[in-house]
Amino acid sequence: MGSTSLQGFFGCAxxxxTHWMCRRDSIKVHCAQCIxxxxxxxxxxxxxxxQWADVFAEINGPVEGRLYFPQVELLEEIVxxxxNATFFLTFRSVDRWYHSITNFWSGLGAKSKKRTLRDEMVAANITGGPRDFRDRDFKDFFCKHVRRVxxxxxxxxxxxxxIEDPATGRLMADMFDIDEGCWGRANVNFDLHPEIDRGQxxxxxxxxxxxxxxxGKNGTMRERTLPKY
Known part of the structure; x- marks a missing residue:
């Protein structure tokens, strides 16, 4: 939820x-697996x-054929x-979030098989996560995760x-001293959001x-310091 926009924002600057995939010794590996x-x-x-990235925007991914969520299962270990790391908690309307995961390809298997993110979240048996496909179970998990974080x-x-607030770009720019123009929509499902211009x-x-x-903001430039782990 908004992870690609976060990655794009910092990457643009x-x-x-990284998002979903990590890299070690020039070999790509799913972040969930290496974590x-x-x-x-x-x-x-x-x-x-x-250990090369400044920003890990999405770290869940496939492990042994199922989605694994380190940000849930290993939250304490990561923190x-x-x-000194900065952690992001992204929000949107919980109803629109549920609608999105119900129609969004999970990233596992062929798109033609229509395995949605909602399907995979149930199959993943996430700690404290939804056990069936009822929207109330997903919304309850959403709120419990926010409280736990x-x-x-x-x-x-x-x-x-x-991520749905039009002021978010300005707030992020002020907070991190990054050009506001770097904030934008990414990874949009245009079947769900036909109102969004594809050019945006x-x-x-x-x-x-x-x-x-x-x-930085207003065209300023500053030297990038290497990430510290």
């Missing part, structure tokens, strides 16, 4: 940003994911390992944004390599 592998070996969660992540490290949506690759300089 010049930061290294789980790291924790199983007693390592910090991102240790086997290459403990990276106490707020309990575990320090308020000084947590950024909450409404951008396609964002899974991996965006950082630049030497960061594109």
């Amino acid at each position: 010049g930061y290294s940003a 789980l592998n790291s924790v199983k070996e007693g390592l910090p969660p991102l240790q086997k994911c290459g 403990r390992a990276y106490p 707020r309990e575990i992540v320090s308020r000084s490290n947590l950024v909450e944004i409404d 949506s951008v396609n964002v690759p899974h991996l965006i390599l950082g630049k030497d300089m960061i594109r």
